[in-house]
Amino acid sequence: MNTEQKIIVPLDVSTLEEALALVERLEQVSFWKVGLELFVSCGPKILEVLKSKSKRIFLDLKFHDIPNTVRGACRAAASYGVDLLTIHATCGKDAMKAATEAVQEGASLAGVKPPKLIAISLLTSISSRQLAFDLKIPLELPEYVLSMALMAQEVGLDGAVCSPQEVAQLRQTCGDDFLLVCPGVRPIWAESGDQARSLTPAQALKAGADYLVIGRPITAAANPDRAWEKICEEIATST
Ligand SMILES: O=C(O)c1cc(=O)[nH]c(=O)n1[C@@H]1O[C@H](COP(=O)(O)O)[C@@H](O)[C@H]1O
Numbered sequence: 001m002n003t004e005q006k007i008i009v010p011l012d013v014s015t016l017e018e019a020l021a022l023v024e025r026l027e028q029v030s031f032w033k034v035g036l037e038l039f040v041s042c043g044p045k046i047l048e049v050l051k052s053k054s055k056r057i058f059l060d061l062k063f064h065d066i067p068n069t070v071r072g073a074c075r076a077a078a079s080y081g082v083d084l085l086t087i088h089a090t091c092g093k094d095a096m097k098a099a100t101e102a103v104q105e106g107a108s109l110a111g112v113k114p115p116k117l118i119a120i121s122l123l124t125s126i127s128s129r130q131l132a133f134d135l136k137i138p139l140e141l142p143e144y145v146l147s148m149a150l151m152a153q154e155v156g157l158d159g160a161v162c163s164p165q166e167v168a169q170l171r172q173t174c175g176d177d178f179l180l181v182c183p184g185v186r187p188i189w190a191e192s193g194d195q196a197r198s199l200t201p202a203q204a205l206k207a208g209a210d211y212l213v214i215g216r217p218i219t220a221a222a223n224p225d226r227a228w229e230k231i232c233e234e235i236a237t238s239t
Contacts, residue, residue: 003235006205007228008033008058008181010215014041020049026224031083033058033213047080058084058181058213062120063099064091071098074117078106082115084181086161089119089148096155116179118159119152121145121166124184127196141197142166146173153178163197164204164212171208183213187231190217201231202238 009026010033011019019038023029032055034046039061050057059082063070070091077085087099100117107114121144122131128141137144142165149160149170159179162170167180174180186198193216204212214231221227 003205004028004232005030006209006211007031007201007231008211008213009218009228010035010060010213011038011046012215012219013038016042016046016049019046022219022224023050023053023055026218026228028225028228029055031056031058031211033060033215035060036062044080047082051081057082058086059115060084060086062086062088064088065095067091067095067098070095071102074099074102075106075109078103078114079110079112081107081110081112085115085117086120087117087157089121089152089160093151093155096152096157100156116158118161118179118181119148119157121148121152121160121162121170124161124163124182124198125194125196130196142169146170149174149178159210163195164199164207164209165197167204167209168207179210180208181211181213182209183215185212185214185217187217187234189230200234202235205235206238 008031009029013019014037063073103114103117131137131141145162145166152160153174161181163184164182167182182204184195184198185201185204186192187200192198201212218224218227
């Protein structure tokens, strides 16, 4: 897989028209993320469009509910034939286990390939301070992220979402077969916005990320094509 195929761009817009405009403008992008804003606004239609263009799809619905509800949602989501699907690790072991079974069932009933199911370890917008003071978690942030990833791995999930700052530790502990997806990636020229634990694209890949999710530095740039090229060049020249 070349480096460009490791960059997932989120379609964080609220209309199908805006989403299609981005997909058409950035035709070099092979892996798109459909998240809560677009899916809640427009439903699954965008998934068919992306498939008709042979794009890979990360359906990022971040399920967080009791096991029975998560099971039903994962079964339905897996029937769309997407490549990646998310659930929060904080659902707990039973819900994650139900989710792993449900994606197999849903995909098999629909006759499609099951998605890789990955767990959100800790949202990349949460800082150490917020973890301690707002969420009242009495662990150091890297230790907490690792423990969520290990719990997901133990119940059979395919991987985890973490920030680039934790990915080296997760790669070392969880091994090469555990899929690690990093949002919260920022080139040095981009604003961090609400991301609290960033590194650059090249740093994140070097630290062991399988995929990077990079949104606003590309999609909100004055020239998204140029921003995409710049990121690819920066990665290429740093390796
Ligand atoms: O699951 C995700 O993709 C995700 C998890 C996480 O912890 N942090 C995070 O930012 N994301 C998503 O990654 C994307 C990051 O977008 P930018 O901050 O614009 O690069 C958004 O679509 C977020 O929903």
